[in-house]
Amino acid sequence: MAQEDVATVVEKSVTFTAYKPQLIVEAQKVGDAVAFYKAVFGAEETGHSLYPKRKADQELPHLVSAELNIAGTTVLVSDVSVNSGSNANKGSMPAILETDDVEAAVAKAVGAGAVKVEEEVEGEEGGVKGKVTDPFGFTWIFVSPAKKSENDENKEV
Amino acid sequence: MAQEDVATVVEKSVTFTAYKPQLIVEAQKVGDAVAFYKAVFGAEETGHSLYPKRKADQELPHLVSAELNIAGTTVLVSDVSVNSGSNANKGSMPAILETDDVEAAVAKAVGAGAVKVEEEVEGEEGGVKGKVTDPFGFTWIFVSPAKKSENDENKEV
Numbered sequence: 001m002a003q004e005d006v007a008t009v010v011e012k013s014v015t016f017t018a019y020k021p022q023l024i025v026e027a028q029k030v031g032d033a034v035a036f037y038k039a040v041f042g043a044e045e046t047g048h049s050l051y052p053k054r055k056a057d058q059e060l061p062h063l064v065s066a067e068l069n070i071a072g073t074t075v076l077v078s079d080v081s082v083n084s085g086s087n088a089n090k091g092s093m094p095a096i097l098e099t100d101d102v103e104a105a106v107a108k109a110v111g112a113g114a115v116k117v118e119e120e121v122e123g124e125e126g127g128v129k130g131k132v133t134d135p136f137g138f139t140w141i142f143v144s145p146a147k148k149s150e151n152d153e154n155k156e157v
Numbered sequence: 158m159a160q161e162d163v164a165t166v167v168e169k170s171v172t173f174t175a176y177k178p179q180l181i182v183e184a185q186k187v188g189d190a191v192a193f194y195k196a197v198f199g200a201e202e203t204g205h206s207l208y209p210k211r212k213a214d215q216e217l218p219h220l221v222s223a224e225l226n227i228a229g230t231t232v233l234v235s236d237v238s239v240n241s242g243s244n245a246n247k248g249s250m251p252a253i254l255e256t257d258d259v260e261a262a263v264a265k266a267v268g269a270g271a272v273k274v275e276e277e278v279e280g281e282e283g284g285v286k287g288k289v290t291d292p293f294g295f296t297w298i299f300v301s302p303a304k305k306s307e308n309d310e311n312k313e314v
Contacts (some may be wrong), residue, residue: 005293016198019230021178021252022241025293033293040291041173043283071254073230093250093295095178097198097228109197126172136182136190138250 014105017145018098020074027081030063034077043068044074094131094139098146105142106130114140174302175255177231184238187220191234200225200232240266251288253294255303262299263287271297 025033048066065078076096077130099105110116114132117139130142180189194200205223222235233253256262267273271289274296286298 006239014199014229019178019228019232021176021250023293023295029293033291034291036269036271036291040262040269040271042171071173071176075176093178093252105197112193112197114197134190134193136180136186136193138180 014108015100016097016105017095017100018074018096020076020096022076022078022094022096022141024078024080024092024094027079028062030066030077030079034063034066034068037068037070037075037077041070043070046074092139094141096141096143098144099142100145102128102130102142102144106132109134109140158229171263171265172257173254174257175231175253176194177233177253177255179233179235179253179298180253181237181249181251183237185219186233186313187236191220191223191225194225194227194232198227200227203231204244235236251298253298253300255301256299259287259299259301261287263289266297270306 023033032046034043034048040046046067048062051062051064063077063079064082065076066070068075068077070109086154097105106116107134117133127146131139132142133139159209180190191200191202191205195202205224206221208219208221220234220236221239222233225232225234254262263273266289270292274288274290285301288296289299290296
């Protein structure tokens with residue numbers, strides 16, 4: 001019975017709606033990276049998150065992550081320190097895939113030979129998140145489509 | 158005078174028209190990777206190149222690279238062996254940026270702190286190619302926009 005359930009999940013059609021490369025940078029370097037990509041690639045910043053506990057006397061609060069549009073692709077620049085506990089390393093570039101069914105996507109990937117590297121967890125936005133490494137060495141992060149809120153531009157986490 | 162020339166290049170506006178992650182896989186594993194991404198992500202193959210010297214008695218010629226559409230993004234899966242001489246490693250994911258001016262893009266990136274890792278060279282399609290590593294550890298490959306030919310689907314290199 002349990003096996004039948006797995007088979008059902010694996011056969012289920014899963015839709016992937018967005019591919020977002022994630023650029024993981026050294027702690028507190030997200031701001032520098034964003035400035036660099038704006039200057040060199042003409043990147044546009046479409047959203048960001050700040051560190052929650054910043055000092056009042058700091059002129060510029062540190063960015064914990066930023067969403068950029070580079071040549072039509074959405075790229076997420078993230079601080080390695082918020083990826084602790086995962087196998088993320090600075091200089092690594094996992095790919096985020098938005099999907100309508102994170103659980104089915106993980107099951108399908110594992111069924112085809114990928115290795116699950118993290119339990120599905122509640123993501124920052126309350127969405128479910130799953131992570132696998134495929135047989136070729138690449139990391140894929142499955143997330144529910146982002147829910148845009150009114151104050152997304154200046155939200156703090 | 159030479160410095161003025163550099164300044165002119167750096168100030169020049171450069172347009173980036175496409176962002177294509179490149180997935181570099183183990184030698185002769187492009188076919189397996191393509192099959193995996195088709196099965197798991199519903200990837201569509203939009204082009205490929207074959208090894209030039211394949212044995213006549215081989216049932217399936219090896220793919221040297223393939224272009225896939227995954228969730229709306231064009232992804233290039235490439236054999237590590239055709240990236241010899243570069244700093245590419247299997248499991249690495251440089252990003253390809255199509256630009257109208259490869260030379261100016263390299264100059265702009267270097268001016269902002271990136272390191273040029275390869276001379277501009279003639280690409281496979283006859284276009285110029287430049288490669289830099291940015292201060293955050295990521296590799297960017299600048300290429301001229303792809304010129305689609307009639308038989309792109311089945312071209313052999």
